[in-house]
Amino acid sequence: MASLDDLKKRISSVKSTQKITKAxxxxxxxxxxxxxxxxxxGRPYSDKMNNIILNLSSGxxxxxxxxxxxxxxxxxxxxxxxxxxxxxxxCGGFNTNIIKKAKxxxxxxxxxxxxxxxxxxxxxxxxxxxRVYGDNIIERISFKDSKNVNYFDADKVGKIIIExxxxxxxxxxxxxxxxxxxxxxxIPQEQQIIPLKTINEKTNSSEDNYEFEPEEDEILSNLLxxxxxxxxxxxxxxxxxxxxxxxxxxxxxxxxxxxxxxxKLTIEYNRSRQAAITKELIEIISGAESL
Amino acid sequence: xxxxxxxxxVNPEKSFLLKDDVTEVVVPAYxxxxxxxxxxxxxxxxxxxxxxxxxxxxxxxxxxxxxGIVEFKNNNLSILTSLIxxxxxxxxxxxxEIQKSAEEELxxxxxxxxxxxxxxxxxxxxxSIN
Numbered sequence: 001m002a003s004l005d006d007l008k009k010r011i012s013s014v015k016s017t018q019k020i021t022k023a024x025x026x027x028x029x030x031x032x033x034x035x036x037x038x039x040x041x042g043r044p045y046s047d048k049m050n051n052i053i054l055n056l057s058s059g060x061x062x063x064x065x066x067x068x069x070x071x072x073x074x075x076x077x078x079x080x081x082x083x084x085x086x087x088x089x090x091c092g093g094f095n096t097n098i099i100k101k102a103k104x105x106x107x108x109x110x111x112x113x114x115x116x117x118x119x120x121x122x123x124x125x126x127x128x129x130x131r132v133y134g135d136n137i138i139e140r141i142s143f144k145d146s147k148n149v150n151y152f153d154a155d156k157v158g159k160i161i162i163e164x165x166x167x168x169x170x171x172x173x174x175x176x177x178x179x180x181x182x183x184x185x186x187i188p189q190e191q192q193i194i195p196l197k198t199i200n201e202k203t204n205s206s207e208d209n210y211e212f213e214p215e216e217d218e219i220l221s222n223l224l225x226x227x228x229x230x231x232x233x234x235x236x237x238x239x240x241x242x243x244x245x246x247x248x249x250x251x252x253x254x255x256x257x258x259x260x261x262x263x264k265l266t267i268e269y270n271r272s273r274q275a276a277i278t279k280e281l282i283e284i285i286s287g288a289e290s291l
Numbered sequence: 292x293x294x295x296x297x298x299x300x301v302n303p304e305k306s307f308l309l310k311d312d313v314t315e316v317v318v319p320a321y322x323x324x325x326x327x328x329x330x331x332x333x334x335x336x337x338x339x340x341x342x343x344x345x346x347x348x349x350x351x352x353x354x355x356x357x358x359g360i361v362e363f364k365n366n367n368l369s370i371l372t373s374l375i376x377x378x379x380x381x382x383x384x385x386x387x388e389i390q391k392s393a394e395e396e397l398x399x400x401x402x403x404x405x406x407x408x409x410x411x412x413x414x415x416x417x418x419s420i421n
Contacts (some may be wrong), residue, residue, distance in 0.1 A: 041305035045301045048301060052371075131295065210335050
């Protein structure tokens with residue numbers, strides 16, 4: 001059994017760990033509120049963008065001449081996967097969940113004999129992927145320095161993707177991120193952004209005839225790159241809210257576990273202290289008796 | 292009949308402005324300025340760097356926009372833009388900063404004519420408000 005001193009040391013070290021996790025939880029909770037707010041505020045933009053594109057693409061009759069970003073290159077050989085993770089750890093299963101989802105997809109692509117290219121956004125994703133898929137990673141991006149998620153960072157990623165697309169470096173582009181549902185649940189998502197999947201739901205609203213200035217195709221070819229940045233920005237916002245949520249619940253659990261551990265150790269400490277006292281008493285008494 | 296319609300300006304971070312007593316909006320569209328009044332035909336167009344003027348019952352406001360898309364439908368005008376600044380509380384330093392980076396970009400010889408044209412526009416507008 002550990003000595004009294006050892007136990008004392010362990011208790012104090014667990015207690016200080018608990019303080020740290022508690023503080024991290026508080027920080028995450030405060031950041032979460034802000035991240036959640038900006039995720040909600042960012043929705044109108046991406047929704048509007050989506051609407052306009054839907055309206056436009058439903059008006060396009062001849063698919064052959066449609067912009068490549070919308071219709072694709074017509075091939076399906078090279079897949080570019082953009083894996084978006086966090087820059088910091090200690091956030092529970094946040095990064096692992098995205099990576100798991102992404103790896104499933106990677107395996108599928110490789111099994112089908114297609115080429116896989118990876119861009120990682122956030123350092124944690126790179127750390128987890130470099131061992132197995134190190135050769136496939138063509139670019140890694142990190143926004144460790146920017147405090148908040150901002151559109152210009154997203155635009156940078158978007159521009160990289162478009163540049164590669166124009167150089168015909170890939171046919172299909174998929175992004176992976178965590179969608180924020182609530183503090184406990186984050187759903188890893190895969191979303192195909194090139195070619196754009198037009199949802200054929202409400203496309204019947206094409207009665208409203210728009211006047212276009214400049215021409216329809218010119219608008220589309222200008223709008224689609226913007227849409228990619230917007231989608232990435234949306235993913236980044238969702239991701240940052242998810243990261244904070246995930247960290248908050250992970251740190252909450254850690255604090256609780258540390259509390260349990262302290263209780264257990266305290267009981268053990270008290271017991272062994274009592275045992276030592278009893279032992280001493282017995283020694284004294286039996287010594288007195290033998291006289 | 293009232294002459295007002297509603298306007299929404301959104302940038303990626305948030306919904307920048309919501310107004311439903313707008314009488315006229317003048318936007319710097321790609322092929323020249325457009326003034327939009329109530330019951331305008333549905334239109335989608337691009338913005339080039341310039342000034343958006345909003346006339347409403349409560350007065351007149353001007354904003355600088357970097358780029359954007361404008362959509363008008365059923366008397367709802369939406370403007371999507373990546374950067375928008377209210378001219379009233381504008382920061383001179385920020386303007387010069389944008390202007391400087393635009394000028395630097397213009398110095399880059401690899402850009403297309405179209406980009407050059409846009410950058411020229413941008414610098415001109417920025418100079419005029421600074």
